[in-house]
Amino acid sequence: MTTNAVSVENQKSAAPTAKKTTKRNWRRSEGGVLNVFSHGFLLVWALMVGVPMLWVLWSSLKTSGDIVGSPWSLPTHLHFDNWTRAWNKANIGQYFINTAIVVGFSTTGTMILGSMAAYVLARFEFFGNRFIYYLFVGGMAFPVVMVLVPLFFVTKNLGLLNTFPGLILVYIAYSLPFTVFFMTSFFRTLPTSIAEAALVDGSSHTRTFFQIMLPMSKPGLISIGVFNILGQWNQYLLPIVLNQGDSKNYLLTQGLADLATQQGYAGDWAALFAGLAIAMLPVLAVYIVFQKQIQAGLTAGAIK
Amino acid sequence: MRHGKYRFIIGFLAIPLALYGVLVISPFVQDFQISMTDWSGISSDKKFIGLDNYQKLIHNDLFWKSLSHNIIMLLVVPLVTLSLGLFFAFMLNVGGRRRGSAAGVSGVRGSSIYKVVFFFPQVLSVTIIAVLWQQIYNPDNKEGLLNALLGNLGLASLQHAWLGDKSTALACIMVVMIWANVGFYVVLFSAGMASIPTEIYEAARLDGAERGTTFFRITLPLLRDTVATGWVYMGIMAMDGFAFVQLMSVNNGGPDESTDVLPLLLYKTAFRDNSQFGYAASMGVAMLIVTLIFAVLSMRLSRRDRIEF
Incomplete structure (x- = not known):
């Protein structure tokens, strides 16, 4: 240099x-x-960026002794048993499925409810339209952690504390601001003539929305869908506060954090690295396949 | 027709609005109410104590210490992240060899691969990143990836208990926050730079502008809005350093409270230390005020820039 x-x-x-x-x-x-x-x-x-990730992968195939003894060495034998141990004994498999269930429902719900609200706000004039729009959009500026205390009690009083439906509803509610913001501007870019033609032909507003407008907004839905899936899959704060019940119901992020703190005395480093690898690989695989959409989806809001 | 329209509007808005009202707006409003009570949770025993919690907060040294850590993060993390993001994006898009006279500007070879790799951390959860870096920072000279590397390179004198030393712990956590976010801004700024017409660069080049001049005189001013948005995003993210600190720091905000931040203090006050919910809610309000000040200041600053150029 x-x-x-x-x-x-x-x-x-x-x-x-x-x-x-x-x-x-x-x-x-x-x-x-x-x-x-x-x-x-x-x-x-x-x-x-790359080396730490590769390090997790190669370490996940080493014995705990080798991981601790010489962190930079490559595995001599490929210990895939670490992976099965992490999946079964450390419950990573269970956490994985829990997360998939919660995020599956919450993302679907976010997309449906978010685009319904956005469509009405983008395409119809009525009293209070702007007010409702800014009510939603204003939510983007504030981290959830500020309202942690009241949110905990709201879910508790509704009987939703430590339940999956509770988490799903909270995820949806806190994903609405950005989804509504993004989809409103997206619906505004679509031509009005097709929807009008459908209405003239006797299609109801609801049917026009589901059968004409939604299919037309596929690119926008993919971008915002990717954004929501990643954001909700990676959520950590909400589950540790709203899902503190049975450890069988933990989500992946909670389970990994738990696994990491347990290593202090359990010493099964191999299982920890295998757990990290299991959590990392599917996300990286999805990212590599859909990198264009993911990059577009995650940066879309900031460019506007 | 008209009747149908309103039925449709109400039908489509009712559920999202109800959900949002109950789970987002109402907690937001309740936060102010709870912050004026001495509520400690379990019983419904809430006494109105006015601004006592805020009084207590003002005289709490740990609050100011945590707030100062938040402010350090709010200034350092966005500044370094955005600078690195701009630098790399410029290298990727404009930093390439200038081939011949016809081609205007070009990125370095393999720029798309760099972008893919840089963006990796952005798709991982903070939990994975934090646990991973905890292992990298492992204080043991043989066990930690970083310390072992320093040992192998003959730099054993630099080996350090990274997260265990209160003089380096906060900086080490900020490094991870920066590491995790640079890729996002590289991609964001690259998209912005790609939309700048190449004619402008060509004109600058004909006038004999060097790369540094090109960057500060053309790229940066034209990207100002994107940078300003990125700054606000990054600031809000840095304000919520909760997961990084909670997962990586020794003893949740240690050693010696050297990494404590407001969100973590709020979490501990509410859910760890004898459930002082009223007190924790007042910290939420304090965070709201800091966030608002930050947002207003950022907008002011970016507006002043606009007049200068």
Whole structure:
């Protein structure tokens, strides 16, 4: 890196003397130096991100002794038994299924209720429209943790504390602001003529929405769907407060945190790394397949 | 027709609005009420004590300490994350070799692969990230990934009890927050930079602008709105450092309360230490005030920029 810096300096001091003739060459070599320079930084960051993840994967196939003894060594034998132990004995399998159930229902609910509300707010004029819209959108600015105490008691009084339906409803409610915000602006971009034609042909508003508008908004629904699935799958604060009951009902994030604290005395590092790998792999696999949609979905809100 | 329209509006809005009202709006309003009581949960025994909780909060050193940690995070984490995000995005989109005279600007080779890798942490849960980094920071010189690496490189003098030393614990946690979020901003800013017309870069290049000038004079001003939005997002995220601190720090906010943040203090006050719900609710209100101040200040600052340019 120092050599690069020096050569840049040299080029710069050489440049003014023969400005006209070498200008093009100088530019090109500046590009070359900068190219090496940028590749260097990019590569370092890529390693900083990639190595820890690979480390989890290769460590999950080592024995606990090897993980602790020499963290950088590659596995000598592939201990897939770590994975089965994490899945069965450490309950990661159960937590995985619990999370899939909760997130399956909550994302579906968020999408249906969110787009219903957004459609009405985007396409119909009525008294209070703007007020309701800002009521929803305002919710985006505040972290859930601020209302933790009252939220705990609201769910408790409704008999929803430590239940999956409770978690599902809370997930939906706190995902509505962004979903409504995003889908409202999406519905506004769709042409009105098709829906009008359907209404003239005698289709009801409800039927127009489900059979014409929703299929037309598929790209928007995919983006916001991905956003909600990831956000809800990775939720940690809500389950540790609203799902403190039987440890059999823990979600994946809770289970992993629990597993990590237990390692202090249990010492089964291999199972912990296998648990991390089990939690990581499906998400990474889905990400690699759908990376375009995921990147678009996660950044969509900020670009608008 | 008209009648049908209103029935339809009510039918579509009723459930989402009811859910939102009961689970989001009502807790929000109740937070203020609860913060003015001495409620300790289990019984319905709530006494109105006015602003006593706030008085107590103002004289609580731990509150100020936690708040100062939040403010450090609020300033450092977005600043470093957004700078790195901009830097990498610029490298990826404009930092490439300038080929020939016809091609204007280009990204480095393999920029899409970099983007995929950089974005990885964004799809992982904070739990996975925090547990993973806890192992990386493992204080044992042989067990921890970082300490073992330093040992192998002959830098044993730098080996450190990263999370166990109160002078480094908070910084180490912030590093992880930055690590986890840079990729998002690289992708976000890349999308923004891709939408800047290449003619502008070409014109700058013909005028002899260097890359640094190009970045500060063209890219940054044109991306200002995206950067401003990113700043607010990142600030709200940093305000809620709960999961990172709760999972990574020694003893929930330790050592010696050197990593305690307001959300964690609220959580501990309500759900760990004898259920002081009224007191915890007043911390929620305090957080709301800090968040509002941050949002208003950020908007003010970005507005002033607009006049300058």
